[in-house]
Amino acid sequence: MALLDRSLLADMPLFAGLGPAALDDIIAEARSARVAKGATVFEQDADATSFFVLLHGHLQVLRITPAGAQVIVRYVVPGELFGIAVQMGRATYPATALAVVDSVALSWSSIAWPRMMERFPSLAVGMMRTLGQRIDDAHGRVVEMSTEEVERRVAHAILRLVKQAGRRGDRGITIDFPISRQDVAEMTGTTLHTVSRILSGWETRGLVEGGRQKITVCDPHRLFLLAENRAE
Amino acid sequence: MALLDRSLLADMPLFAGLGPAALDDIIAEARSARVAKGATVFEQDADATSFFVLLHGHLQVLRITPAGAQVIVRYVVPGELFGIAVQMGRATYPATALAVVDSVALSWSSIAWPRMMERFPSLAVGMMRTLGQRIDDAHGRVVEMSTEEVERRVAHAILRLVKQAGRRGDRGITIDFPISRQDVAEMTGTTLHTVSRILSGWETRGLVEGGRQKITVCDPHRLFLLAENRAE
DNA sequence: CGAATGGTTGAATTGTTTCAATGTCGGTGG
DNA sequence: CCACCGACATTGAAACAATTCAACCATTCG
Structure with missing residues (x-):
C-alpha cells in the first residue's frame, strides 16, 4: 500500500x-x-x-x-x-x-x-x-x-445525492454507487413501493432513468423545480 | 436589576x-x-x-x-x-x-x-x-x-416537554408555559386538527387533561407506553 | 440453472388532511 | 360590568396521499 x-x-x-x-x-x-x-x-x-x-x-x-x-x-x-x-x-x-x-x-x-x-x-x-x-x-x-409530501422529499434526496456523488454520463448524471429503492425509502421515511412508483412516474416524464440499484437524473433542472414545487 | x-x-x-x-x-x-x-x-x-x-x-x-x-x-x-x-x-x-x-x-x-x-x-x-x-x-x-405515526410522535413530544418543563400539580404534571395545539402540530409535523383529535381521545381515556394553551399529563406511565407502542 | 435480491404495478385499505361549521374562552373597550 | 371580538379548540364529513397486501417480472450471482 x-x-x-x-x-x-x-x-x-x-x-x-x-x-x-x-x-x-x-x-x-x-x-x-x-x-x-x-x-x-x-x-x-x-x-x-x-x-x-x-x-x-x-x-x-x-x-x-x-x-x-x-x-x-x-x-x-x-x-x-x-x-x-x-x-x-x-x-x-x-x-x-x-x-x-x-x-x-x-x-x-x-x-x-x-x-x-x-x-x-x-x-x-x-x-x-x-x-x-x-x-x-x-x-x-x-x-x-414536516412540511413536504413524499414526492418532493424523494426529489430533494436524489438531488442531494447527485450533488455529492454524481458522475456525468451521456444520458445524464448518475449516482456513483449502488442505491436501491429501499435505500431511498430509508432516506425519506417512506416505503420502497412508493419510491418505485415515483421513479417510474418520473421516468415516463423523462426526468430520470432507472435501473437495478441505479438512478440517472436526465433533467436536473426540471427535477429541481419539482422539488421546490415551482410549477413543473 | x-x-x-x-x-x-x-x-x-x-x-x-x-x-x-x-x-x-x-x-x-x-x-x-x-x-x-x-x-x-x-x-x-x-x-x-x-x-x-x-x-x-x-x-x-x-x-x-x-x-x-x-x-x-x-x-x-x-x-x-x-x-x-x-x-x-x-x-x-x-x-x-x-x-x-x-x-x-x-x-x-x-x-x-x-x-x-x-x-x-x-x-x-x-x-x-x-x-x-x-x-x-x-x-x-x-x-x-421516518418510522412512527402521528399519535406516537405527539406522545413523544409531550413527554419531552413534560420532562423539560413539567410542573407537578394535583391533577398531574402540567407543561409550564402556554402551548397551543398548533404549537404541538408544528413540533410533530402534523395539523392542529389531528393534534386536537388525539388529545381529545387521550382525555377520554384519562391520560391527559386539556385546556386553552394548556396540557396536563395525568398518567405519564401509560402515555409512555403508548409512545413506545408497547401494549397500552 | 435455480435461488435470491431488487423492482414494478394493481387493488384495497387506512391514517391523516382538508374543508367546514360551531363552540368556548379570555381579554378589551364601550 | 358586560358585550363583543379574536384566538384557540372541537368535531363531523369528504377527500386524498401513501401504505399495505399481493402477485409477478427481471437480473444477478453462486
Missing part, C-alpha cells in the same frame, strides 16, 4: 490552516484500513474507540430503531469525517457506518483527540464547524419531513 | 471545570436582557452578533420555510445555550428565537468567542458536547418522523 501522505488531509476544512509539519504529525498517528462492500466500519452502540476520514469509496450511516426499522442518516463521501462520537462527548457510536462499495478510511484513536486538539487549537474550531453543519443538515431534514 | 453573578453559570455543562475567577471574567463580558412574551431574541437569517444563555422563562426556536410553514425546532429552558451560530461557523442565525413567556437572557458578543475559547480551552470541549447533543436530538427526531 502507498505511504500515507499529508496531501490526503491538506484540502479538508478541518485541517485548513495547519502547516505541513503539523499535517505530518497528525498523519503519523493515523492508520488506514480497507472496508469491503457490505462490511461495517463500526456499529451502533459500540465503544467509540476511533474517529475517521473517508479516503475512497462510499458509506451509509444508518440508525436502527428498537423496532428494527432502519433510517439512513447520511452518505459519507471521500474527504469527509465520520464516527466523530468522542468529539460529540459520547462514549459509543450513535449509528452504524456501512460500506456500500469497497472503501478506504483513515482512522485515529479517540484517546489521541484531546492531545491533538491541545496542540492544534484550530482543530476545535474546524470540528465545531463540522458539527454545526451536521446540525443544520439534520434540522433541514426535520423541516422537510 | 440584580448584579450578574458567577453562580448563574456555575452549574452549566459548558462552564463546568472553570474556576471562580474564570467565571467572573466571563460573566463580566455578558449583558442581560429582558424579552417580553411574544418578542423575539433574534430572527432567522439575521447577522449572528451574539450568543445567549437563557436565565428565566421559555423560548421557542423556529424555522420558517420559503413557503411560509413554521417548524418548531426546540424549546429552550433556563440554563441552556441558544443562538450559537458563530460557534457553528455561521454568519447568520438559522432560526428565530421567540419568547413564549416573559424571559431573561444573558448574551455575549460573537466576536468575544474566539478570545474566550483561547483563554479557556475547555469551552471548546463543552461547546462540542452541546453541539453533539443537538445533532443527536435532531437525528432522533428524523428517525421518529
Whole structure:
C-alpha cells in the first residue's frame, strides 16, 4: 500500500490552516484500513474507540430503531469525517457506518483527540464547524419531513445525492454507487413501493432513468423545480 | 436589576471545570436582557452578533420555510445555550428565537468567542458536547418522523416537554408555559386538527387533561407506553 | 440453472388532511 | 360590568396521499 501522505488531509476544512509539519504529525498517528462492500466500519452502540476520514469509496450511516426499522442518516463521501462520537462527548457510536462499495478510511484513536486538539487549537474550531453543519443538515431534514409530501422529499434526496456523488454520463448524471429503492425509502421515511412508483412516474416524464440499484437524473433542472414545487 | 453573578453559570455543562475567577471574567463580558412574551431574541437569517444563555422563562426556536410553514425546532429552558451560530461557523442565525413567556437572557458578543475559547480551552470541549447533543436530538427526531405515526410522535413530544418543563400539580404534571395545539402540530409535523383529535381521545381515556394553551399529563406511565407502542 | 435480491404495478385499505361549521374562552373597550 | 371580538379548540364529513397486501417480472450471482 502507498505511504500515507499529508496531501490526503491538506484540502479538508478541518485541517485548513495547519502547516505541513503539523499535517505530518497528525498523519503519523493515523492508520488506514480497507472496508469491503457490505462490511461495517463500526456499529451502533459500540465503544467509540476511533474517529475517521473517508479516503475512497462510499458509506451509509444508518440508525436502527428498537423496532428494527432502519433510517439512513447520511452518505459519507471521500474527504469527509465520520464516527466523530468522542468529539460529540459520547462514549459509543450513535449509528452504524456501512460500506456500500469497497472503501478506504483513515482512522485515529479517540484517546489521541484531546492531545491533538491541545496542540492544534484550530482543530476545535474546524470540528465545531463540522458539527454545526451536521446540525443544520439534520434540522433541514426535520423541516422537510414536516412540511413536504413524499414526492418532493424523494426529489430533494436524489438531488442531494447527485450533488455529492454524481458522475456525468451521456444520458445524464448518475449516482456513483449502488442505491436501491429501499435505500431511498430509508432516506425519506417512506416505503420502497412508493419510491418505485415515483421513479417510474418520473421516468415516463423523462426526468430520470432507472435501473437495478441505479438512478440517472436526465433533467436536473426540471427535477429541481419539482422539488421546490415551482410549477413543473 | 440584580448584579450578574458567577453562580448563574456555575452549574452549566459548558462552564463546568472553570474556576471562580474564570467565571467572573466571563460573566463580566455578558449583558442581560429582558424579552417580553411574544418578542423575539433574534430572527432567522439575521447577522449572528451574539450568543445567549437563557436565565428565566421559555423560548421557542423556529424555522420558517420559503413557503411560509413554521417548524418548531426546540424549546429552550433556563440554563441552556441558544443562538450559537458563530460557534457553528455561521454568519447568520438559522432560526428565530421567540419568547413564549416573559424571559431573561444573558448574551455575549460573537466576536468575544474566539478570545474566550483561547483563554479557556475547555469551552471548546463543552461547546462540542452541546453541539453533539443537538445533532443527536435532531437525528432522533428524523428517525421518529421516518418510522412512527402521528399519535406516537405527539406522545413523544409531550413527554419531552413534560420532562423539560413539567410542573407537578394535583391533577398531574402540567407543561409550564402556554402551548397551543398548533404549537404541538408544528413540533410533530402534523395539523392542529389531528393534534386536537388525539388529545381529545387521550382525555377520554384519562391520560391527559386539556385546556386553552394548556396540557396536563395525568398518567405519564401509560402515555409512555403508548409512545413506545408497547401494549397500552 | 435455480435461488435470491431488487423492482414494478394493481387493488384495497387506512391514517391523516382538508374543508367546514360551531363552540368556548379570555381579554378589551364601550 | 358586560358585550363583543379574536384566538384557540372541537368535531363531523369528504377527500386524498401513501401504505399495505399481493402477485409477478427481471437480473444477478453462486
